[in-house]
Each structure stands twice: as structure tokens, then as C-alpha cells.
Amino acid sequence: MLRLSKLTDYATVILSFMAKDDLQVHAAMEIASVTGIALPTVSKVLKLLVNAKVLISTRGAKGGYTLAKEPSKITVASVISALEGPIALTECSISQQGCEQASGCGIRGNWSLINQVIHNALESVTLADMIKPTHAQDVVRRQEVLIPVASLYR
Amino acid sequence: MLRLSKLTDYATVILSFMAKDDLQVHAAMEIASVTGIALPTVSKVLKLLVNAKVLISTRGAKGGYTLAKEPSKITVASVISALEGPIALTECSISQQGCEQASGCGIRGNWSLINQVIHNALESVTLADMIKPTHAQDVVRRQEVLIPVASLYR
């Protein structure tokens, strides 16, 4: 369904929480309790975000995670690719290998065009955009009770 | 990986074949042998495309499938949603139900914006666009050997 994974969804929730007080160090435990996502799962997501250089980690006591850049420089595209690998709708868009062989297939070239459009769309939205309210109604609703993300998936 | 399913990929291959001689009726068997996709799988895809009103089917002997509209009026978005359901990146974009409850979550409103952008991108590309060569190099390569799609997935 052209859907992104739960982990990616979690990542956006986690990052938007961290973006609220940029620069501050957050431990995995803290993030888990605030977001309502289980600790091991939070850990997994954070690790992936560190590998993708979206976050910076500090080991040891008083350690934790910080944003690697300011929210306005973290793109949605980078978050998605951190969690799900390269953004590419079709198999052949990733491995040029397979595509070369099936070069007779005219369509495949055009998929890359579509990929480009989508990638641009995701590249143009940043974490800073994600945390600011879009619609008037959302502003109103923001004052309501905050429900843990995990409860959505049940 | 934000990837669309194999079946969707097959659908584009099948549709692009059918678009070459619009109006003509093609039996599932014929399509299977031309594309190199197994007959049962082709059938499955065709059935879904009929349900989504992308194709029209004729039963009985000499029956088969035809495009329901001209290629320039069949959008990539309609093909994708035929195979994979509604195009929506996040869970809450589909079921307003769950989203209402978690209205405190500020991010979710912004996902719908991204969804919109992507949907528009996919809506703007038609089957007619898919079958015409995009890049100069593709035109050259088009003369090479044609390899069945199925072989890409192995």
C-alpha cells in the first residue's frame, strides 16, 4: 500500500519529540517513557538513526542522543531512508544491475522519473516542518490529551 | 523500503503491453506468454485491474481484456491503488478513526500534506507517459533483447 513501516512512523514521533528542545541529550529510556514505545524498539530506531547520521550518540553514564543537525536541516527523505533503505519504488531503481539486463523494457526508465519526483517531495519536507502545526483545526486539537503512538496499532 | 509490490510492477508491464494496441482484446494466456509472467499471477493482476475499472473484461470464448480508457487517461496512481489499496504513507492517513483519537500528535497532520504531494505526483503520470521513451539512451537500448520481468526477481 505504498506504506512506510511502523518503525519509520516511530522515528518521526521520536524525532519530533527531540526537536522540541534541540541540543539537549535524551536517554533511550526517557524517550521510551515519553512516547509510550517499548524501550527495545526505541533503541532499535535510535541506533538506525545514528548510523544514518541523523542523530549523535554519547556513550556511558549521562549519555544519550542528540540531533546531529538543526531540525530544519533534517529531511523526511533522510529519515525514511535511514529506516527503510534507499527510497525507490521499483526493484530495478535500486540495483542498476538487474535493470541493465532488462533494458529492453521501456517502462523502467520512466519509473526513475517518478522516483525522482517523489524523492524531491520527501526531500523538501524537514523535521522543522513536521513539528509546526499545519491546519487551524490541528492547532485546536493539540491541546487535547496526548495518546501513545503504540496504541494506534491495535 | 517505500517499495511497491511485485504485483504492481507486473501490472505496469502488462498495461504497457496492452497500451501498444489500444482497443484490441487480449486473453490472459496471451499476456502471460508475452510478458513471461505465470498465468495464474497474470490472472490475479488482471482481475484486480478490472475491479478498479482500469480494464474491461469480456467473458466466454474469444473473450479477454481491454483498456477501459485511453492510455493518457489511466494514471499511475489509479494503477497503484488498484493493486495495493489507497495510497497513504501512514496508518492514520487511511483510518481517520485512529487519527481522531491521537489528535494530540502534531506530526500526523503534516503527514497528510506529504501524502498529498506524493499522490499528486502519481496522479500526474499516465500510462501514455509510461510507454513513451524518456531518455535518449533508453531509445537506443530499446532495440536490445527483451527479457521477461519475472527474471528480474531472482
Place this chain on the structure above:
DNA sequence: TTATTGTGGACCATTATAGTACTGTTTAAA
């Protein structure tokens, strides 16, 4: 009436995903 062709549903094997656990490494602080 018969052969041909699509329809609908059910089914199973394979793979991907989500979630968890465990062991190791680093470092602040006592």
C-alpha cells in the same frame, strides 16, 4: 452443446517486519 475464457475464493509457502533479548563497550562519577 461444447470449448473457451473470465470470476471468485481459498490456500500454502516464503519472506519481511516487529519486537525482544543478550552480551559487549564506553564513560561519568563515587
Place this chain on the structure above:
DNA sequence: TTTAAACAGTACTATAATGGTCCACAATAA
């Protein structure tokens, strides 16, 4: 120097989604 806090890496399991196949049924042209 020791200890506890916190991240790192890897491996594992259960569940769900996907891909692929098959069969009994319905429709239609010859």
C-alpha cells in the same frame, strides 16, 4: 579503581504480508 549507567551490535522468534497457485463456477461464441 570500581561501579553503574547508557549505547552498540547481533541474533533470534513470532506474527503478518506477499507472492504465487489452484479449483470450482459462470458466461459466451461457435
